[in-house]
Each structure stands twice: as C-alpha cells, then as structure tokens.
Amino acid sequence: MKKNIHNKLFILASVLLLSACSKDFLERYPTASVTPPTFFQSESDFITYTNQFYGYLPGDAEIYGESADNIVKSSVDQQVSGTRLIPTTDSKWGWSELRTINFMLTSENVKNYHDAAVRDHYVGLAKFFRAYFYFEKIRIFGDVPWYGVVIATNDEANLMKPRDSRVLIVDSILSDINFAIDHLDAGKKVERVTKWTALALKSRICLYEGTWRKYHTEFNLPGAEELLNECVAASQTLMEEGPYMVYTKTDGPTGKPYQDLFATLTLEPVADEVILGRRYSNELSLKHGLQFYITARTQGKPGLEKRLVNSYLMADGSRFTDIPGYDTLQYYEEVQNRDPRLxxxxxxPGYTRIGQTTPVAVDFESTMTGYQPIKWMNNPSFDGNGQSIQDLVLFRLGEVLLNYAEAKAELGTLNQADIDKSIWLLRDRVSMPNLNMAAANASPDPYLAALYKNVNGANKGVILEIRRERRIELIMESHLRWEDIMRWKEGQILTAPFQGMYFPRPGFYDLDRNGVMDVEIYTGSKPPATGPYQIPASDLSGGxxxxxxxxxxxxxxxxxxxxYLWPLPIEDLTLNKKLEQNPNWK
Structure with a gap:
C-alpha cells in the first residue's frame, strides 16, 4: 500500500534546528545498509534500492475506491461535500519519498558507475518515480517547491524556499519522464516500470495539464496546446510501437473481455492490455479488501450514481436519455439493451457470481443506490475482510487510447480515422457501434451538455462523447474521475444530489422479474419485515x-x-513564511 508517512518539508530541521531527531531525519541514509562509500557498486544494489519505489504507487483502495460522482457511498468525502478545512498537518504535503529518490539521483557512486547503460536505466526508473511524485503534488496543490537534491540541515536556501511555479514543475517533470522513456527497458513486464509505462504516464500527465491550462483560464498558464500535442505524441508512440492491444479474449472467468480484464486473479492473462499493475498473492499473504468493500454492509455500501447509469448508450449506439420518459423507467426496463459494459x-437481472450458476439480485444491504458494482469482482471466496488477491491495474492501453482521442479533440485535429484506432477499439470489444464524429458534432447530446457546461466549439459533440466513453470505460480506476472533473473545471457536477434507482410508488418490487420480491417502499412507520429490503418513501426524491x-x-x-486545489497545512506555512496559501483558503 502506498506510504503516507508525513514528514514536514524538511523545514522542521532548518527552522527549529531543535532536535537530533530532526537532524537525523535529514542526514540519515534511506536504509541502514546504504552509505555513500559502499552502495551502488553493482546492479544488484540498484535493484535492491529501486524496489522500494514501487511502494510509492497507489495501493488497493486508492485504485478502486473512487468517491467523486461515479460511486456513491454512505458517507461523502470532504472534498466532495465541500467541507474541507485548512489542516494543521497533512500527509499529502509529505516529502520523504522524494528524499529517497533524490538520494539515489545525486549519489556520486551512481554518477560514476562504470556501466553507463545500467546506470541510465535505473536513473530513468528513479526519474519516472520522481515525475510520478511531482505529478501528484501539482494535481493537489498546484505550485510546489522543486527539489532535485537531498537537503542538508544547513541548506537554508532550499529549506526556506517558496513554491516554484507550476510551469517550472511540469517542465521538470517532462524532463524526467523523457529521460525515463529514452533509457528504460522496452520489454513487456506487467509488474515493472518500462519505457511503455513511462509513455503511459507522460500521456496521462500531458492530457491532465494541457486541459487544466485550457479550462482553468483563471491561472493564466501558457502552453496548453504544446502539452496536448505532447500527449498525442506519447500516446501515438505507445499505440504504434508498444507491445499492447485491447484485450478481447473470451477464455477468461466470465467470457466477457471487458469484465474479465478486471476479474482475473493475475495479470498475465490480460497482459495484452495491461501496462503496469500491482501484484497480490495468497501464498505471500499479500491481500486487499476489494470484494469486502463491495459486498459488506459496513464498508460504505458503494453504488453507481444515476447520472452515470443514464450515460450508458443503448446497445445500438443511440442515446438512452433520448428515450421519452427515460428518467422514470424502473430498474428492469432501464438496463435492457444497453451498452454491455453496464x-x-x-x-x-440474471447476474451470477463467478464460479456459481444461481442468479443473484441486487443486495440493497450493500449498495446505497441499487446499482451495485461488480467490476474487479471474482468468486465469493474472496468476499471476506482482507481476502481479495486480484492483481490491480495501474496503467492500461484503454486509458491511453482515450487520452489520445481527447487530446486531439481538444486541439481540433481529431478526425474519424483517429476515432477508428482509439474509441472504436474499446467499443468493438463489447460489440458497440463506432462513434461517428460528424454525427456527434452535428447533434451534441443535450444531457451531457448540461453536465459538462464548459465544453464549446466545433468539436463540442465529439468531446462530450469522448467524456462519456472515458467515464464508462475507466470507472473505479485510480480516482481518474475526480481528476477529470478537476481538470475540466466542472466542479459544479459534485453539487447535485446523488441519486439511485427510480420507484414509481410505495409497494413491493421484484427487480429481477423472477417472482421474488427484492424491495419494499413504505410510507409512515416501518412495517414488520417480510423479507424484502425496506426503504422509506421519504428517501425518494418525490416523497x-x-x-x-x-x-x-x-x-x-x-x-x-x-x-480545485487543496490548502497547504498550517504548520508548514508557519515554519516557512515564504510559502503562500492557495487562493481563497482562509
């Protein structure tokens, strides 16, 4: 799991100079066995040292546990409800990981290592992780200090420096990631960072920052088009030269390639598409709590939000929200003949758990909205607390295809051939019709236009459709939805009430039409339980x-x-007077 150790921005030792503990923090080596004279003398030293970097990647809940407007839970995160306060301390403003990376990058033994190819490979790996580290920092805080050295206790200039501009940070990130692309191994390894992982990260970074600068005009940041072009170039290189393709095999646990991409226990069967993943193992007792999170009654009861369900197209490619009365269709009717990804x-109706043959209905004990997730789910033996062993996806080709199409659409350079080699591959996997660019632009979806209020221009229709595709394809993957809302400057989406299934009146409901009542909507006092899950009519939008x-x-x-940005913690602002708080946080 990702380490969230909070270490004050090296400032504690400098400003206070008050304890051997603070001094030790800055001067000690990252591990007890690492000392400048003896380490980085062999490739095995590089391997041992860089293995720890993989712990900096997102862990289980950080991958599947998103909480913007896709997945609704029994509680609402502060950033979603708008109730964040300026914290006294905050692990997000933590720098220990950077210190460990910079220790290697500034080591004289590394610089003077006898084998330049080996040296540059591992330097590229370290720079990949430094780019990853700083990309997270700018997404959260915007401007941050850039540190390319391990800071000594008497280095007041670095310890007390102000934040560097976001432009400088991104330029430095791209310098790091370009070095990584040029020097990392070009092999195909689902658990190791390679040249292709670096290209995927560059694609993600440049799309994020390019669209951030385009839509967040209040920051007056230059270079949006250049960044979007960099996204296109990185994505295209990976698409054309990388050893990856959209996973379409039907020999997985369900026989449905999209579902099986996440349902397999190990990444090898789906390595056609997976660029980097996080490994788990029953034998090594490396487990996580994904299925417990989805099936338990005590883990937030996650469910898809109604507007997301509405966004899935019909199986023939037409818009569900164009159907008269779509908003009052009941569950059984609304899920018929839809995009198979739903x-x-x-x-x-008819859903069966992997390894079982008896259909199971929606379990309202475990979902707030009635739209109960099954993505990432395997057989019921992994439902217990901390018992899941599915490997989890961090980067995959599907995201890169979407990045490519979106960047070109935002640039105004997208054409139908671009769609055919990106969006079409994802739709074709589930036998959905292709996206027609001309038709989309001729008739932009009014439902999506009301959701994404900042989209304009000649490509409005196709940009909306690419956003639809992205939301559907990448749900429950690495909190990408939150990042999308932030970079598109569409925070208003979060203010609407989160909703679930529609019920036309009080009474009993057989959701699956199998003769068994699943839900009772009641008025007044709660009646005696008769088996179905009971929901008070007062919980419905119309009373x-x-x-x-x-x-x-x-x-x-x-x-x-x-x-759109997080506040800097009070303690760090107090320790370093050159740091400035983000706008309008008081």
Whole structure:
C-alpha cells in the first residue's frame, strides 16, 4: 500500500534546528545498509534500492475506491461535500519519498558507475518515480517547491524556499519522464516500470495539464496546446510501437473481455492490455479488501450514481436519455439493451457470481443506490475482510487510447480515422457501434451538455462523447474521475444530489422479474419485515415516488474560487513564511 508517512518539508530541521531527531531525519541514509562509500557498486544494489519505489504507487483502495460522482457511498468525502478545512498537518504535503529518490539521483557512486547503460536505466526508473511524485503534488496543490537534491540541515536556501511555479514543475517533470522513456527497458513486464509505462504516464500527465491550462483560464498558464500535442505524441508512440492491444479474449472467468480484464486473479492473462499493475498473492499473504468493500454492509455500501447509469448508450449506439420518459423507467426496463459494459459493471437481472450458476439480485444491504458494482469482482471466496488477491491495474492501453482521442479533440485535429484506432477499439470489444464524429458534432447530446457546461466549439459533440466513453470505460480506476472533473473545471457536477434507482410508488418490487420480491417502499412507520429490503418513501426524491436520494442531509457545495486545489497545512506555512496559501483558503 502506498506510504503516507508525513514528514514536514524538511523545514522542521532548518527552522527549529531543535532536535537530533530532526537532524537525523535529514542526514540519515534511506536504509541502514546504504552509505555513500559502499552502495551502488553493482546492479544488484540498484535493484535492491529501486524496489522500494514501487511502494510509492497507489495501493488497493486508492485504485478502486473512487468517491467523486461515479460511486456513491454512505458517507461523502470532504472534498466532495465541500467541507474541507485548512489542516494543521497533512500527509499529502509529505516529502520523504522524494528524499529517497533524490538520494539515489545525486549519489556520486551512481554518477560514476562504470556501466553507463545500467546506470541510465535505473536513473530513468528513479526519474519516472520522481515525475510520478511531482505529478501528484501539482494535481493537489498546484505550485510546489522543486527539489532535485537531498537537503542538508544547513541548506537554508532550499529549506526556506517558496513554491516554484507550476510551469517550472511540469517542465521538470517532462524532463524526467523523457529521460525515463529514452533509457528504460522496452520489454513487456506487467509488474515493472518500462519505457511503455513511462509513455503511459507522460500521456496521462500531458492530457491532465494541457486541459487544466485550457479550462482553468483563471491561472493564466501558457502552453496548453504544446502539452496536448505532447500527449498525442506519447500516446501515438505507445499505440504504434508498444507491445499492447485491447484485450478481447473470451477464455477468461466470465467470457466477457471487458469484465474479465478486471476479474482475473493475475495479470498475465490480460497482459495484452495491461501496462503496469500491482501484484497480490495468497501464498505471500499479500491481500486487499476489494470484494469486502463491495459486498459488506459496513464498508460504505458503494453504488453507481444515476447520472452515470443514464450515460450508458443503448446497445445500438443511440442515446438512452433520448428515450421519452427515460428518467422514470424502473430498474428492469432501464438496463435492457444497453451498452454491455453496464451489465459488466453492475448487477443486472440474471447476474451470477463467478464460479456459481444461481442468479443473484441486487443486495440493497450493500449498495446505497441499487446499482451495485461488480467490476474487479471474482468468486465469493474472496468476499471476506482482507481476502481479495486480484492483481490491480495501474496503467492500461484503454486509458491511453482515450487520452489520445481527447487530446486531439481538444486541439481540433481529431478526425474519424483517429476515432477508428482509439474509441472504436474499446467499443468493438463489447460489440458497440463506432462513434461517428460528424454525427456527434452535428447533434451534441443535450444531457451531457448540461453536465459538462464548459465544453464549446466545433468539436463540442465529439468531446462530450469522448467524456462519456472515458467515464464508462475507466470507472473505479485510480480516482481518474475526480481528476477529470478537476481538470475540466466542472466542479459544479459534485453539487447535485446523488441519486439511485427510480420507484414509481410505495409497494413491493421484484427487480429481477423472477417472482421474488427484492424491495419494499413504505410510507409512515416501518412495517414488520417480510423479507424484502425496506426503504422509506421519504428517501425518494418525490416523497412517495422518485429516485433514491443518498446523503440527503448533506448539502454539497463547491467553491469555484478555491476548491480545485487543496490548502497547504498550517504548520508548514508557519515554519516557512515564504510559502503562500492557495487562493481563497482562509
């Protein structure tokens, strides 16, 4: 799991100079066995040292546990509800990982290593992780200090420096990632960072930063087009030269390639598409809690939000939200003849667990909205607390294809041939019709246009469709939805009430049409239990009918003047007077 050790920005030791502990923090070597005279003398030293970097990658819940507007839970994160306060301390403003990376990059033994190819490979690996580290920092805080050295206790200039501009940080990130691309191994290794992983990260970084600068005009940042072009180039190189393809095999646990991409226990069967993943093992007792999170009654009861379910197209490629009365269709009707990814993401009528043959209905004990996730799920033996062993995906070709299409659409250079080699590959995997660029631009979806208010121009229709595709394809993957909302400057999306299934009246409901009642909507006092899950009609949007409204007592707000960035912690602002708080955080 990713390490969240909080270490003050090296400032504690400098400003206070008050304890041997602070001094030791800055002067000690990253591990007890690492000393300048004796380490980095062989490739095995490089391997041993860089192995720790993989612990900096996101862990299990950081991959699947997103909480923007895709997945609704029984609680609402502060950044979603708009109730963040300036913290006294914050592990997100932590720098120990950077210190460990920079220790290697500034080591004289590394610089003077006798085999330049070996040296540059591992330097490239370290620079990949430094780029990854700083990309996270700018997404959270914007401007941050750039450190390319291990700071000594008497280095007041570095210890007390102000934040560097976001432009400088991104330029430095790209310098690191380009070095990594040029020097990392070009092999195909699902558990190791390679040249292809670096290209995938560059694709993600440049799309994020290019669209951030395009839509966040309040920051007046240059270079949006250049970054989007860099995204296109990195994505295209990976698409054309990399050893990856969209996974389409039908010999997995369910026989459905999209679902099996996440349902397999190990990444090898789906390595056609997976560029980098996080490994787990029953034999090594490396487990996580994914299936417990989805099936337990005590883990937030995650469920898809209604607007996401509405966004899935019909199986023939037409828009669900163009159907008269779409918003009052009941569960059984609304999930019929839809994009197959819907039934491979949530429980729909006839759903069976892997390894079983008896259909199971939606379990309202475990989902807030009724749209119960099944993505990443394997057989029920892994439902226990901390018992899941599925490997988890960090980077895959599917995301790169979407990055490519979006960047070209934002640049105004997208054409149908570009769609055919990106979006079409993802849709074809599930036998969906291709996206027609001309038709999309001629008739932009009004439902999506109301959701994404900042999209304009000649490519409005196709940009909206690419956003639809991205949301559906990448749900529950590395919190990408939150990042998308932030870079598109669409924080207003988070303020709408989160909703679930529609019920037209009080009474009993057989959701699967199998003769068994699954839900009772009641008015007044709660009646004696008769088996179905009981929901008070007061939880519906219309009082006696309507959509389930979750977290109805929480009024969500989003302050456009400050909430796209996180506040710096008070303690660090106090220790270093040259640091400035992010705009409008008081």
């Amino acid at each position: 039934a491979q993401t949530i429980r729909t 006696t009918k309507g959509n389930i409204v979750t977290n109805r007592n929480i009024v969500k707000v989003f302050d456009e003047t400050k909430d």
